[in-house]
Amino acid sequence: MKYSIRHETRCHYDSPASYSIRKLRITPREEGGVKISRWEVNTPARSSRSVDAWGNTTHLLSLTAPHENVRIVVTGEVEIPDQGQALIGTDCDGLTLPIYLASTSLTQPDAALSALARTHLGRAPQHIADVLALLEALRAHLRPTPSGGEPLRGAAESFTRQAATLPDQVHVLLTACRAVGLPARFVSGYQLGERVREHAWAGIWLEAAGGWVSFDARRGELASGHQIRLAVGRDYLDACPMRSMHQGGGQEEVRVTVRMM
Amino acid sequence: MAPTKDTKEQFPTRAGNTRFYDEMSSASGELRPNYQAYVDWFDGMSAERTGRKRHEADALFRRSGITFAVYGDEAGAERLIPFDVIPRIIPAHEWRSLADGLRQRVKALNAFIHDIYHGQEILKAGRIPAEQVISNAQYRPEMQGVDVPNNIYAAIAGVDIVRAGAGEFYVLEDNLRVPSGVSYMVENRKMMMRLFPELFAKNRVAPVEHYPDLLLDTLRAVAPKGVLDPTVVVLTPGSFNSAYFEHAFLAQQMGVELVEGQDLFVRDEQVFMRTTQGPQRVDVIYRRIDDDFLDPLAFRPDSMLGVPGLLSAYRAGNVTLSNAIGTGVADDKSIYPYVGDMVRFYLGEEPILNNVPTYMLRKPDDLAYTLAHLPELVVKEVHGAGGYGMLVGPASTQAEIEDFRKRILAAPEKYIAQPTLSLSTCPTFVDTGIAPRHIDLRPFVLSGHEVRFVPGGLTRVALKEGSLVVNSSQGGGTKDTWVLED
Numbered sequence: 001m002k003y004s005i006r007h008e009t010r011c012h013y014d015s016p017a018s019y020s021i022r023k024l025r026i027t028p029r030e031e032g033g034v035k036i037s038r039w040e041v042n043t044p045a046r047s048s049r050s051v052d053a054w055g056n057t058t059h060l061l062s063l064t065a066p067h068e069n070v071r072i073v074v075t076g077e078v079e080i081p082d083q084g085q086a087l088i089g090t091d092c093d094g095l096t097l098p099i100y101l102a103s104t105s106l107t108q109p110d111a112a113l114s115a116l117a118r119t120h121l122g123r124a125p126q127h128i129a130d131v132l133a134l135l136e137a138l139r140a141h142l143r144p145t146p147s148g149g150e151p152l153r154g155a156a157e158s159f160t161r162q163a164a165t166l167p168d169q170v171h172v173l174l175t176a177c178r179a180v181g182l183p184a185r186f187v188s189g190y191q192l193g194e195r196v197r198e199h200a201w202a203g204i205w206l207e208a209a210g211g212w213v214s215f216d217a218r219r220g221e222l223a224s225g226h227q228i229r230l231a232v233g234r235d236y237l238d239a240c241p242m243r244s245m246h247q248g249g250g251q252e253e254v255r256v257t258v259r260m261m
Numbered sequence: 262m263a264p265t266k267d268t269k270e271q272f273p274t275r276a277g278n279t280r281f282y283d284e285m286s287s288a289s290g291e292l293r294p295n296y297q298a299y300v301d302w303f304d305g306m307s308a309e310r311t312g313r314k315r316h317e318a319d320a321l322f323r324r325s326g327i328t329f330a331v332y333g334d335e336a337g338a339e340r341l342i343p344f345d346v347i348p349r350i351i352p353a354h355e356w357r358s359l360a361d362g363l364r365q366r367v368k369a370l371n372a373f374i375h376d377i378y379h380g381q382e383i384l385k386a387g388r389i390p391a392e393q394v395i396s397n398a399q400y401r402p403e404m405q406g407v408d409v410p411n412n413i414y415a416a417i418a419g420v421d422i423v424r425a426g427a428g429e430f431y432v433l434e435d436n437l438r439v440p441s442g443v444s445y446m447v448e449n450r451k452m453m454m455r456l457f458p459e460l461f462a463k464n465r466v467a468p469v470e471h472y473p474d475l476l477l478d479t480l481r482a483v484a485p486k487g488v489l490d491p492t493v494v495v496l497t498p499g500s501f502n503s504a505y506f507e508h509a510f511l512a513q514q515m516g517v518e519l520v521e522g523q524d525l526f527v528r529d530e531q532v533f534m535r536t537t538q539g540p541q542r543v544d545v546i547y548r549r550i551d552d553d554f555l556d557p558l559a560f561r562p563d564s565m566l567g568v569p570g571l572l573s574a575y576r577a578g579n580v581t582l583s584n585a586i587g588t589g590v591a592d593d594k595s596i597y598p599y600v601g602d603m604v605r606f607y608l609g610e611e612p613i614l615n616n617v618p619t620y621m622l623r624k625p626d627d628l629a630y631t632l633a634h635l636p637e638l639v640v641k642e643v644h645g646a647g648g649y650g651m652l653v654g655p656a657s658t659q660a661e662i663e664d665f666r667k668r669i670l671a672a673p674e675k676y677i678a679q680p681t682l683s684l685s686t687c688p689t690f691v692d693t694g695i696a697p698r699h700i701d702l703r704p705f706v707l708s709g710h711e712v713r714f715v716p717g718g719l720t721r722v723a724l725k726e727g728s729l730v731v732n733s734s735q736g737g738g739t740k741d742t743w744v745l746e747d
Contacts (some may be wrong), residue, residue: 007659021527021570023558049528050577053402060573062528099402105561233400243558245569 001082002037003228004261005196007074009242009254015067017185025188025231026241027057028078034228039076054238056231068249075261078228080192097205099234100183101110106168106235107175110156110161116141117176121184122129125208128222138172139220152236167236169217173202174235182206185232186239187214192226196260198241203232270308282428282685284349295745298463299702305461311346314456318344319692321452332643343738344449345689346456349700349720354415356467356716356744359422359430362613362713367418370435370591371708372607374414378587383606389599394590398644401552401587403559407576409612410483411710414585417476417547418706421442422614422718424685430570431615431682433701434597437588439549442739443705444507446719447472448515449741467716468620472705473514474543475713480545481516482709483581491544491581494518496525498550498566508549522550528571530577545581548583552586594643594677595621617682619648621672629677632669633745635662638678640669653729655681683728689722699723701731702742716744 007026024047041047046059063070064114103109120134142158147165155175158164164172170186177184183205191199201223203212214223233239246252272285285296292300308728351359362597376383377394378401394400419440421433450469455463477493484491497508499521512519524535525543533540548555554564559572574580590596598619604612620627620638631638640652652665668678686697704718720740721731731737 019526023557023570023573046529048573050530050573050578053405059575060527060530060570062526062570064526094403096395098392099400101392101396102398103398109414132262202293237562243559 002077002079003192003196004077005075005190005258006261007190007256007258009070009072009256011244011255012069012255013068013246013249014251015249016068017063017246017252018138019062019064019248020067020070020244020246021060021062021121022070022242022244024059024061024072024242025052025056025239026059026072026074027230028076028189029056029093029229029232031166031229033081033084035079035165037077037079039078040074042073042075044070044072048223054231054233056233056239066248080226083225087170100185100205101178101181102234103175103178104235104237106152106171106237107178107181108154109175110159113155113172113176114157114179117179121180124181125126126180127207127208128206128213131177131204131206131213135173135211135215135217135220136175138169138176142169142172143170144218145194166218167240170200170202171203173215173217177202177204185212186231186235187227187232187237188239188241189227189229189231190258192228196258198256198258199227200239201227232256268470270311270690272688273302273346273696277590280366281683281697281699282424282426284424284685284687284700293352299348299350299460302460302463316348318346318452318456323456328418342445342489343724344428344452345722345738345740346453347442347688347690347695348453348724348741348743349687349702350464350743350745351717351722353745353747359704360716362430363420363706365608365610365613365712366420366432366435366709367415367706369603369607369710370418370437370600371412372686373603374437374585374588374591374605375409375412376607378407379492383702386606388602388606389596393595397590397593397595399587399589399593401590403572403576404585404587408578408747409585410486410581413483413708415588415591416479416483416583416708418708419703419718420706422702422704423682425682429615429683431617432446433617434594435592435600436703437584437592438551439584440703440718441504441507441549442703443476444722445739446705446715446717446742447510449719449739453741464743467551467744467746469717469742471717472715473511474705475715476511476547477515477517479707479709479713480547480581480583483583484544485578488544492517492534492542492543493547494520494525494543496522496546496548496550496568498554502549504549511614522565522567525568525571527568527574530570530574530579532568532574532580533569543580545583547583552589555582555586558605577657594619594641594673595623597677617679620678621671622676622678627674627678628669631676635666637681640665640676640678641680643675643677651730652691653681656728681729687720687722689724690741691724691726691739696726698726699729699731716740 043061047059049059052058110147121130143163145163145165149163155171159172160167174184185203187203188200190196201216206213216223231239286292287304320575341722394601419436423431423433480493481491495512532543534543550566554562555567556571557564558569601612604670620631622628636654638654642650687700688695689698698721700722702718702720707713721737724738
C-alpha cells in the first residue's frame with residue numbers, strides 16, 4: 001500500500017536567533033519491505049545529508065544569519081507491504097547487536113525493573129508472548145503522562161515514579177529487555193491509520209521470532225505493522241526526529257504536523 | 262615545610278628495608294650508579310641552601326600559577342601540587358627498554374581501536390569477548406566505519422607505569438582519553454634548571470622542554486587529508502576545570518588558540534572559530550573535553566561545553582579530534598587485561614611491558630577470590646579515574662573494607678581487583694627530613710606519523726608515609742624526571 005505524506009516542522013524563536021543548528025532524522029528507513037518512491041526534504045538553507053551510526057538518514061541544517069522562524073517541509077511517497085511488518089529480520093549481525101544491550105543515561109538499569117523483567121523474560125528463548133506479558137505488567141505499573149513540556153526522565157526514574165511519557169515508556173521497556181540480555185532499540189516514526197501521526201515504539205531482538213519485533217509500549221501490544229520507521233537508536237536521543245541548539249532568540253517553540261495527502 | 266634545623270638531611274639508609282625497590286639505592290644499601298653524580302653534588306651542598314631552594318621552588322610555582330583544583334576539598338580552593346626537589350633519575354638503558362615497550366603498546370592500542378570500529382577482527386577471532394567491548398559504555402557506535410587520519414585514535418597517551426618487586430616495570434593503566442599532567446613535567450624541569458643550574462652541567466639529562474613542539478607536530482600530522490597548513494586549536498571546558506592551567510599552557514607554548522565550545526561553530530559540516538576577522542576554518546582540535554560533552558546534538562544534550570554539530574563534521578572527515586571519540590573503550594579497566602593479547606594479535610610480538618594481574622569481578626571465580634582477600638587487594642571501579650572510588654585493602658580500616666564489600670556485591674561487574682603492588686620508592690623531602698616515598702611514572706606518548714616522546718614523563722609521588730596513591734587529587738606531589746643520556 002502506498003502512502004503520500006507531508007511532514008512539516010515549524011520552529012519559532014521569541015526574538016531573532018543569531019545561529020541555529022539542527023539534526024533531522026525524517027527520512028524513512030527502507031527495511032522490512034518499506035520502499036520510498038519519492039522523498040523530499042525542504043530546508044530554508046542547504047543541509048548536509050548523511051547516514052548515522054544506526055543507519056538512519058540525517059540532515060544537518062545550520063543557519064548563521066539572524067532568523068526567527070525555521071520551516072522544514074518534507075513530502076514524499078512510501079510503499080509498505082500489505083501484510084504489515086511487526087517482524088523484520090535485518091542486516092544486524094552478531095557483532096553489531098550488542099550495541100543495543102548497552103545502557104545509556106536514559107536506560108540505566110534499575111533493580112526493581114530488572115526483577116520484573118526476569119519474572120517474564122528470565123528464561124531463554126524468549127517469545128513474543130513473554131514480551132507481551134511484560135508489557136501488560138508495565139502498563140499496570142506505569143501511568144501514561146502527556147509528553148508536552150515534560151522532561152525526559154529515563155527508565156529508572158520513570159519506573160520509580162510509576163508514571164511515564166511516551167518516550168520514557170519505551171525506555172522502560174528497552175531497559176527491562178536489556179537487563180535479561182535482549183537487544184532492544186528505540187524506534188521513532190509514523191503510525192499509520194485513518195490519519196498519520198508521529199509515534200515511538202520499541203524494537204526487540206527475539207532470536208526465536210527471527211529478528212527485530214516491534215512492540216508498542218503505550219498500547220501494550222505488538223505494533224501492527226502499519227508504521228514507517230524514521231530512525232532507530234539506543235534511546236530517544238539517538239532516534240528522535242530532531243535535535244537542535246540555538247544562540248540568542250530566547251525560547252524555541254516547535255510545532256509538528258504530519259498528514260496524509 | 263622548609264627544614265629549619267642546621268643539620269644536613271641525610272639520604273635514608275636502606276638498612277632493614279628491602280620490601281620495596283628503591284630508585285636511589287640497592288637492597289644492600291649501595292648507591293645506584295645513576296644517582297652517583299647527584300648524591301655527590303647534594304653532599305657538597307649546605308643544609309641552609311637546600312632549605313632556601315625549596316622555599317624558592319614553592320614561591321616560583323605559586324607565582325607561575327601552577328595549581329590543581331582538588332575535588333571534595335572543603336575549601337574548594339585551588340591548591341599547589343607539592344614539588345619535590347629530589348629528582349627521579351632513570352638510567353639510559355632502562356628508558357630504552359621502557360620506550361620500546363611504550364611504543365609497542367600504544368601502536369597495539371591504536372590498532373585495536375581502529376579494529377573495533379571497523380572489521381572487528383580481534384572480536385571475530387574470539388580473543389576478546391565481543392559483548393564486553395561493544396556493550397561497554399565507552400564504546401561509541403558513532404565511530405563505526407569512521408576513518409581517521411593515519412588510523413591514529415590516541416595521538417596523546419599518558420601511560421601510567423609503576424615499578425614493583427625487584428624493579429620490574431608494570432603498566433597500571435593506559436590513559437587514552439584526555440591524559441593530563443604534562444605541563445608539570447615541563448615546568449618541573451624548568452624549575453630544577455633555575456634552582457640548580459650546576460646540576461645540569463654535571464649530569465647529561467635528556468631534555469623535555471620541547472614537548473609542546475612535538476605535540477604540535479603530532480597534531481599537524483593527524484590533520485584531515487589534503488590540509489597542508491592546518492589550523493590547530495586547544496578546546497578547554499573552561500577556567501573552572503582542574504587542568505585549565507595546562508590547557509592554557511599548552512596552547513600558549515604551541516602558539517595556537519585556546520578556545521571554549523562557544524568560540525566554535527559548525528556550518529555545512531565544517532568547524533569554524535569566531536575571530537575578530539570573521540570565521541576561520543579549524544582543522545585539528547586538541548580537545549580536553551570528555552566525549553559525553555563534545556556535541557550536545559549527539560551526546561549529552563545538556564552540555565554547555567561542546568560544539569553542536571561537531572560529530573557530524575568529524576564523521577564527514579572535515580576536522581580531526583585529538584584524541585578521537587571512543588578511545589575510552591581501550592583504556593577501560595575491564596579491557597586492560599587484554600592489552601597483551603592486542604600486542605600479540607596486531608603486531609605478532611610478545612608484549613615488552615608487563616600488565617598487573619587483574620581479577621575481573623564480573624567472573625564468579627574472580628569475585629569469590631576477591632571477596633575473600635579484600636584486605637590485601639586494590640579494588641578499582643572499572644570506569645573510575647583519578648584515584649577516586651578505589652579501595653586499597655592494606656591501607657583501609659575494617660569498616661571501609663566492609664563498606665566497599667557492599668558496593669562490590671551490588672554491582673560486581675563495575676569492579677576489578679589487583680594485588681597491592683609494592684611500588685618503588687624514591688627519597689623525598691618530608692617534614693622530618695628525607696624519607697622514601699612511593700612513586701609512579703606517566704610518560705606521554707605521541708603518535709602522529711610515528712610514535713615519539715620526550716624521555717621520561719611525569720613522576721608522581723605519594724607524600725604520605727606508606728601511601729600508594731600518587732594522584733594529585735589525593736595529595737600526591739611531583740618530581741622532575743631525569744633520563745640520563747649515555
